[in-house]
Amino acid sequence: MYVLSAIISLTLLGLLLGFLLGIAAKYLKVESSPVVDELESLLPGSQCGQCGFPGCRPAAEALVEGKAAPTMCPPGGSALAEQIAALLGLDLDLSAVKEPELLVARVSEATCTGCTRCFKVCPTDAIVGAPKQIHAVVADACIGCKKCVDVCPTECLQMHPVEVTLRNWRWTKPALPLASNAVC
Amino acid sequence: MLKSCLNAVSPVHNDIVKGLKGLLVTPFFLPLETITKPENEGDIFQSFLDFFSKPRIRGGVHAEQNKAQTATQNIVYQFPLPKKLYIPLQQHVGKPAEPLIRVGDKVLKGQLLAYSQGLISAPVHAPSSGVILDVNDYPAPHPSALPIRMIVLETDGKDEWLETHPVDDPFQLTPEDISLRVGAAGIVGLGGATFPTAVKLNMGRENQIDTLIINGAECEPYLSCDDRLMQERAEQIIDGVRLMLHGMTAESAVVAIEDNKPQAYLAMQAAAQPYPLIKVLQIPTRYPMGWDRQLIRYVTGKEVPVGCRSSEIGVTIHNVGTAHAVHKALRYGQPLVSRVITVSGGAVAKPMNVEVPLGTLISELFDFCQVNIEQTARIIMGGPMMGDALPHTGLPTVKATSGVLALTQNELKNTDEQPCIRCASCISVCPAGLRPLDMANNIRINQLDVAVDLGLKDCISCGCCSYICPSNIPLVQYFKYASGEVVSRQQAQHKSEQTKRLIDDRNARMERIAQQQREEELIRIAAKAERERLKAQQEAIV
Amino acid sequence: MMANMKPGSGAHVGVKVSVSLIMWQVMLAISPATVYGLFCFGWPALNLFIITVLSAVFFEAFCLRLAGRLAKPVLMDGSAVLTGWLLAMTLPPWAPWWIGVVGSAIAIILGKQVYGGLGQNLFNPAMLARVALLISFPIEMTTWANVSPLFFSHSPGLIESWHITFVGLDNLDATTGATTLGFVKTEFSQNRLLVDILKDYSGFLNFIGWTRGSLGETSTLLLSLGGVWLIRQGVIQWYIPVSLLLTVTVLSGFFHTLDAQHYVSPFLHLNSGALMLTAFFIATDYVTSPNTKTGQLVFGAGCGLLIFVIRTWGAYPEGAGFAVLLMNSATPLIDYYIRPRIYGRDRKGKPLEIPKS
Numbered sequence A: 001m002y003v004l005s006a007i008i009s010l011t012l013l014g015l016l017l018g019f020l021l022g023i024a025a026k027y028l029k030v031e032s033s034p035v036v037d038e039l040e041s042l043l044p045g046s047q048c049g050q051c052g053f054p055g056c057r058p059a060a061e062a063l064v065e066g067k068a069a070p071t072m073c074p075p076g077g078s079a080l081a082e083q084i085a086a087l088l089g090l091d092l093d094l095s096a097v098k099e100p101e102l103l104v105a106r107v108s109e110a111t112c113t114g115c116t117r118c119f120k121v122c123p124t125d126a127i128v129g130a131p132k133q134i135h136a137v138v139a140d141a142c143i144g145c146k147k148c149v150d151v152c153p154t155e156c157l158q159m160h161p162v163e164v165t166l167r168n169w170r171w172t173k174p175a176l177p178l179a180s181n182a183v184c
Numbered sequence B: 001m002l003k004s005c006l007n008a009v010s011p012v013h014n015d016i017v018k019g020l021k022g023l024l025v026t027p028f029f030l031p032l033e034t035i036t037k038p039e040n041e042g043d044i045f046q047s048f049l050d051f052f053s054k055p056r057i058r059g060g061v062h063a064e065q066n067k068a069q070t071a072t073q074n075i076v077y078q079f080p081l082p083k084k085l086y087i088p089l090q091q092h093v094g095k096p097a098e099p100l101i102r103v104g105d106k107v108l109k110g111q112l113l114a115y116s117q118g119l120i121s122a123p124v125h126a127p128s129s130g131v132i133l134d135v136n137d138y139p140a141p142h143p144s145a146l147p148i149r150m151i152v153l154e155t156d157g158k159d160e161w162l163e164t165h166p167v168d169d170p171f172q173l174t175p176e177d178i179s180l181r182v183g184a185a186g187i188v189g190l191g192g193a194t195f196p197t198a199v200k201l202n203m204g205r206e207n208q209i210d211t212l213i214i215n216g217a218e219c220e221p222y223l224s225c226d227d228r229l230m231q232e233r234a235e236q237i238i239d240g241v242r243l244m245l246h247g248m249t250a251e252s253a254v255v256a257i258e259d260n261k262p263q264a265y266l267a268m269q270a271a272a273q274p275y276p277l278i279k280v281l282q283i284p285t286r287y288p289m290g291w292d293r294q295l296i297r298y299v300t301g302k303e304v305p306v307g308c309r310s311s312e313i314g315v316t317i318h319n320v321g322t323a324h325a326v327h328k329a330l331r332y333g334q335p336l337v338s339r340v341i342t343v344s345g346g347a348v349a350k351p352m353n354v355e356v357p358l359g360t361l362i363s364e365l366f367d368f369c370q371v372n373i374e375q376t377a378r379i380i381m382g383g384p385m386m387g388d389a390l391p392h393t394g395l396p397t398v399k400a401t402s403g404v405l406a407l408t409q410n411e412l413k414n415t416d417e418q419p420c421i422r423c424a425s426c427i428s429v430c431p432a433g434l435r436p437l438d439m440a441n442n443i444r445i446n447q448l449d450v451a452v453d454l455g456l457k458d459c460i461s462c463g464c465c466s467y468i469c470p471s472n473i474p475l476v477q478y479f480k481y482a483s484g485e486v487v488s489r490q491q492a493q494h495k496s497e498q499t500k501r502l503i504d505d506r507n508a509r510m511e512r513i514a515q516q517q518r519e520e521e522l523i524r525i526a527a528k529a530e531r532e533r534l535k536a537q538q539e540a541i542v
Numbered sequence C: 001m002m003a004n005m006k007p008g009s010g011a012h013v014g015v016k017v018s019v020s021l022i023m024w025q026v027m028l029a030i031s032p033a034t035v036y037g038l039f040c041f042g043w044p045a046l047n048l049f050i051i052t053v054l055s056a057v058f059f060e061a062f063c064l065r066l067a068g069r070l071a072k073p074v075l076m077d078g079s080a081v082l083t084g085w086l087l088a089m090t091l092p093p094w095a096p097w098w099i100g101v102v103g104s105a106i107a108i109i110l111g112k113q114v115y116g117g118l119g120q121n122l123f124n125p126a127m128l129a130r131v132a133l134l135i136s137f138p139i140e141m142t143t144w145a146n147v148s149p150l151f152f153s154h155s156p157g158l159i160e161s162w163h164i165t166f167v168g169l170d171n172l173d174a175t176t177g178a179t180t181l182g183f184v185k186t187e188f189s190q191n192r193l194l195v196d197i198l199k200d201y202s203g204f205l206n207f208i209g210w211t212r213g214s215l216g217e218t219s220t221l222l223l224s225l226g227g228v229w230l231i232r233q234g235v236i237q238w239y240i241p242v243s244l245l246l247t248v249t250v251l252s253g254f255f256h257t258l259d260a261q262h263y264v265s266p267f268l269h270l271n272s273g274a275l276m277l278t279a280f281f282i283a284t285d286y287v288t289s290p291n292t293k294t295g296q297l298v299f300g301a302g303c304g305l306l307i308f309v310i311r312t313w314g315a316y317p318e319g320a321g322f323a324v325l326l327m328n329s330a331t332p333l334i335d336y337y338i339r340p341r342i343y344g345r346d347r348k349g350k351p352l353e354i355p356k357s
Helices: A002-027 A034-042 A056-064 A077-088 A117-121 A147-151 A177-181 B002-008 B012-024 B030-034 B044-052 B175-184 B197-206 B225-232 B234-248 B262-272 B292-300 B320-332 B362-368 B425-429 B436-444 B448-453 B464-468 B475-541 C019-066 C071-075 C079-089 C097-110 C125-136 C158-166 C180-189 C203-208 C220-233 C239-258 C266-271 C275-282 C293-313 C320-337
Strands: A103-107 A157-161 B084-088 B112-115 B130-139 B147-155 B211-216 B252-258 B278-283 B315-319 B338-344 B352-357 B376-381 B388-390 B403-408
Touching: A034 A056, A034 A077, A056 A077, A077 B475, A117 A147, A147 A157, B084 B130, B112 B147, B175 B197, B175 B234, B175 B320, B197 B234, B197 B315, B197 B320, B211 B225, B211 B234, B211 B292, B211 B320, B225 B234, B225 B262, B225 B320, B225 B338, B234 B252, B234 B262, B234 B278, B234 B320, B252 B262, B252 B292, B262 B278, B278 B292, B292 B315, B315 B320, B320 B338, B338 B362, B352 B362, B362 B403, B425 B436, B425 B464, B436 B448, B436 B475, B448 B475, B464 B475, C019 C071, C019 C079, C019 C097, C019 C158, C019 C220, C019 C275, C079 C097, C079 C125, C079 C275, C097 C125, C125 C320, C180 C266, C203 C220, C203 C266, C220 C275, C239 C266, C239 C275, C239 C293, C266 C275, C275 C293, C275 C320, C293 C320
Parallel strands: B211 B252, B211 B315, B252 B278, B338 B403
Antiparallel strands: A103 A157, B084 B147, B130 B147, B338 B352, B376 B388, B376 B403
């Protein structure tokens, strides 16, 4: 008798809760994910395509759908990866992230013809100049997207790593001590 | 106010402690004492009393002194003039100086080579007479040895002074004039902070400070240049102190000297005797007693709030070497072109304090002091607690160089790192009240935000935590790395925002252009339609 | 030279102290009490001690190999030996061999290595093992051998000791009895008064440790000497031992004054059970105690309070293990709320205000 009442009451309870959940799923449905917008605002927005997606918005969507890892954005580096992981509540293995080697474009004055093609494609207006005049790169505005390199007819634009000076030199992180202790 | 504070620091407290300690030494404990020296925290009665009295000194370590090798000999003045001097344009906090000489110019000792730029900057003068060989990038005295702009001076051996214009009585000068002259002499804080002294004098004057503290603590092990300077040139230093007081229109000064330098204390006290407003005070020997904020709290009882300068609470602190430089600048019109440097360490055959022209290469210094490069495991500029390891000896000495050490492997701390056992020694020795072990653990797993919340920005890199750590964890390096990384990330963040703004601007512009083109196109189409209509009309008429 | 010239930052010099040195110093401090305990309880105690320490080392090495790490450098730090040692100190001296092995396994595997090894554990491994053993094997863990020193005629010889350790005790009544605390507890339940219960109690014998009890817990004298020496050496701080012992003394003194027939005196408290071992060697464990001195005072006081409460009103005659474990779990909380004030900031971390002069 007791067993019967227990079975009946638990079944009823299960049905009731399931029903409530069903209602909640129907009426409290989130239409579109606001996370995508938030993610997109985190991403650099230069539409550089280095992640393999056609732009930052598609990349953000892929992140939400779990099709991309938080570490997929090379220009953002580990700082961005951490922000993304925090937003999506993901565990992050930073050991796989290579810090992006920061690059800037530089114009070789000997070969520049002043064709203006490069500064038409530059997403941040980092290249200045006028037709038939030698162009120059504003290093602070250059994001290293390499779009100018692709269109330059004379290969006068080349990417160089950002020079390490006393101003941007940083202490390195101490190596983990136990790494040397591993057997295999 | 000040008087009451000074009374509070009476030695009575210390005597009680010593007496109590004497009682505790029983034969039972003696034979085992040698296993480890009871490092600070072993001092139970001290810590017991500390616990109940509001501690004036927080944290700190009793580092092995190693000062006797150099502190017992006179300063050496016969350093052979180097053939070439490498003078960095930036030897101070702030903007680098701007050169006003050309390659090939002949200059005299003390001649202005580069003038100060901006509010916080300092000029650079020729440390000897000779010809300018080059103005270019050379390796800086920095752990990275990355290039920095320097003037290379080939000395002519005459060491000929520029004609100086000393004032007869600098006390007749206005305080503003004192600051100007100190600034023009290129004087910066010689304790290692290298903040332009003139700026500090001005801030002291503007904030109407009531106490000038002269830092003679010299708490770093090995270094003894301030000690020797105080012993040998006490009167000149006191004169410099008086001039600084005049320059800040301040009344009283306290010269604070650690009690491991009794002779310097006596010399300074004798020199300060005629001036009742300059007090010479012995302070306990405990690293980092020379940290300005620790010293301020010990001497005045006041604590400098985070984000404030000490002058805002009525205190300014200068180093004894700076006071001596001020004396030379105002009494003799000589700019800062040389300084006393301690050369010491286990690999140095003739350790000494030696006065050298600024820009002397460390290699020449080492030759003079007979350093055994084979035995040298690490070259350190500054003291062993806060100094920087240098990669080679081809780097010049600068205004901030209080010492150059050549340490053997034996003297260095073991680098065999072990896991943290949470012994919390680092917490008890931290003078800033931080929790280094928690900070380092968070940095290790890249939780930099947490580390910042724990007080990363309040870390002064004094090295006490690294010094004391039984597991040899490079705590300070973690903090330096994290601080740099935080700055890098802020810069990256800033750049990313700027990039977004640039992209938005560009898109808006492109949109505007496209819009304009569309409108022009519409106008053109409309005009064409109009023309066609007129044409059709005319044809219809015809 | 220059081979090790990686740009390390300061401090370039430092104390010549290492983790292993600290561990060895603790072992040195505890060795007089250990030797005395081994002497008092004879060969079976020595068997148990060796088995416990060796199995602690074995389990440590086993876990390290399992994690793919070289065992030798880690074993050299001495922490596994110390854990086994401390555990052995808290076991009944004639306990069977598997008590030592199981205890070491719990201490090293569950108490330490699952958390990630040295410095990561939340609970004191030795106390965790002791409490787990006490709950799982109450008979073995409360069978207290009489004092039967080495080489005495009625004490078990070497051969006999192997029988005790590896087979078991035959003649329980003749060779075992109750500890002072246990005796008091059972007699209280018979509604007897202290004056009757403690007729045969000798404060002096308890003080030097000539009494039934765990292997290394009995000698108040030697344990406190070792502890004071550790404080002198700077290996441990005085905060935890002093606040722990003071709390027990004050509480028991208060209740003893109120009712001398139903509450044992502070003297008996300080002289019995695991109190001294806990105060100087267990509660002061770096890893599981708070980081600041105020936190350590709170921690010590909490341990003392719990020990007194469990001893006086609890079901167990001795509460040191439970007290330490409970306070261990409170350590992160204590560290969160009690933290040093940062220079130039107030307790909440806001910059100080500029004083108006």
